[in-house]
Amino acid sequence: MGIMIVDCGLRIADCDRLKFRGWRFAFYFLLFTFAFCLLPSFTFAQKVTPANSWYQFRGNQDLTGLSESKVPSNLKRVWAIDLGGDIESSAAIIGNTVFVGSKKGELVSVNLHDGKVWWRFKVDEVGESSPAYNGQDGLVYIADLKGWINAVRANDGSKAWAFKTNNEIKSSPVYADGKVLIGSYDEHLYCLNAQTGQLAWKYKTNGPVHATPAVFNGVVYVTGCDEVFRGVRLSDGKEVFRVPAGAYIGASPAIVGQTAYYGTFNNDVFAVNITNGQVIWRYQPTDRQFPFYSSAAIANGRVVLGGRDKRVHCLDASNGNAIWTFTTRARVESSPAIADGRVFIGSNDGKFYVLDLNTGAKVWEFAAGAAVSASPSIGSGKVVVGAVDGKLYCFG
Numbered sequence: 001m002g003i004m005i006v007d008c009g010l011r012i013a014d015c016d017r018l019k020f021r022g023w024r025f026a027f028y029f030l031l032f033t034f035a036f037c038l039l040p041s042f043t044f045a046q047k048v049t050p051a052n053s054w055y056q057f058r059g060n061q062d063l064t065g066l067s068e069s070k071v072p073s074n075l076k077r078v079w080a081i082d083l084g085g086d087i088e089s090s091a092a093i094i095g096n097t098v099f100v101g102s103k104k105g106e107l108v109s110v111n112l113h114d115g116k117v118w119w120r121f122k123v124d125e126v127g128e129s130s131p132a133y134n135g136q137d138g139l140v141y142i143a144d145l146k147g148w149i150n151a152v153r154a155n156d157g158s159k160a161w162a163f164k165t166n167n168e169i170k171s172s173p174v175y176a177d178g179k180v181l182i183g184s185y186d187e188h189l190y191c192l193n194a195q196t197g198q199l200a201w202k203y204k205t206n207g208p209v210h211a212t213p214a215v216f217n218g219v220v221y222v223t224g225c226d227e228v229f230r231g232v233r234l235s236d237g238k239e240v241f242r243v244p245a246g247a248y249i250g251a252s253p254a255i256v257g258q259t260a261y262y263g264t265f266n267n268d269v270f271a272v273n274i275t276n277g278q279v280i281w282r283y284q285p286t287d288r289q290f291p292f293y294s295s296a297a298i299a300n301g302r303v304v305l306g307g308r309d310k311r312v313h314c315l316d317a318s319n320g321n322a323i324w325t326f327t328t329r330a331r332v333e334s335s336p337a338i339a340d341g342r343v344f345i346g347s348n349d350g351k352f353y354v355l356d357l358n359t360g361a362k363v364w365e366f367a368a369g370a371a372v373s374a375s376p377s378i379g380s381g382k383v384v385v386g387a388v389d390g391k392l393y394c395f396g
Helices: 012-017 020-042
Strands: 077-082 092-094 097-102 106-111 117-122 132-134 139-143 148-153 159-164 174-176 179-183 188-193 199-204 214-216 219-223 228-233 239-244 254-256 259-263 269-273 279-283 297-299 302-306 311-316 322-327 337-339 342-346 351-356 362-367 377-379 382-386 391-395
Touching: 092 132, 092 377, 097 139, 097 382, 097 391, 132 174, 139 179, 148 179, 174 214, 188 219, 214 254, 219 239, 254 297, 269 302, 297 337, 302 342, 311 342, 337 377, 342 382
Parallel strands: none
Antiparallel strands: 077 391, 092 097, 097 106, 106 117, 132 139, 139 148, 148 159, 174 179, 179 188, 188 199, 214 219, 219 228, 228 239, 254 259, 259 269, 269 279, 297 302, 302 311, 311 322, 337 342, 342 351, 351 362, 377 382, 382 391
């Protein structure tokens, strides 16, 4: 992008006639104007989750799995608590508070710093659905395997409202512009009023909506068990985008700029242009044929996700070429989180891993002793993740 200084309204020669104060004014004027001219190039910059919060599954509406939080280089277990039921749900972190669901049938509010339970809200069994936080109304949303979507007041755990779908829910809620978006196994994508739970619209697909929707520029993007990747307008639920995937998709899409990244059950990962539906690249390991169930995290031009081939894969976001892989001892269904140049991810081998984003080298590991299929959450310099034996861990 070419920028001529004379077009910004000031000639360099004019500065010779300015006094010190004028020089300073001219200098800052040039900097401001130059920065303003460059703003369009950042229109589609990657969304990063703020350092002290992890609002929902994958951290933010774009589902990028990237946090600004500064995580200590030397990790240790800060606390661990037993919630009494399998934890496949990813936690939400808001300041000093953690919200997480369990198969015991509870949404639990926990102190991030010491693991003390502040309140418990009774729901049905919570599977993979992760809580989402609405800061405007102070509500936390959680879905369960009976098909209920519950809105709970974050300060005291009291019920605000509940909405029933016609089948189980494993998709996680997403809050956007006063609405809650979520998929159900009744083959619908739902849009609800975030304050009241009233149905705004629902969109029919041809299979269970397992994945969590991403919201970008007023469009809800959702992958499907009917082998289609769709864009649905947030305002009215009208389809505006459709791309056949050719395979069952359990992973949620991560959106960066004009590109969506997601894996399929056909042993491949796609990068798709969301403006024209064109496939930019397709990655498919040739040595092993296993599904990608993990949702991708994006950082520094790299796409990182787990595979049921027991590996963590890191790909070049521009062309899909493999940069590195890291091998665990069991399938990797956990979706990675990225912070401070490191990848945080669980494996069904019972370990939680920290990897170097650039090289894939193992930086640290923790033996949980039970499968870690839940996805980690990062906030306020701490990492929170659950295991299938019901234990919730905090590292920092």
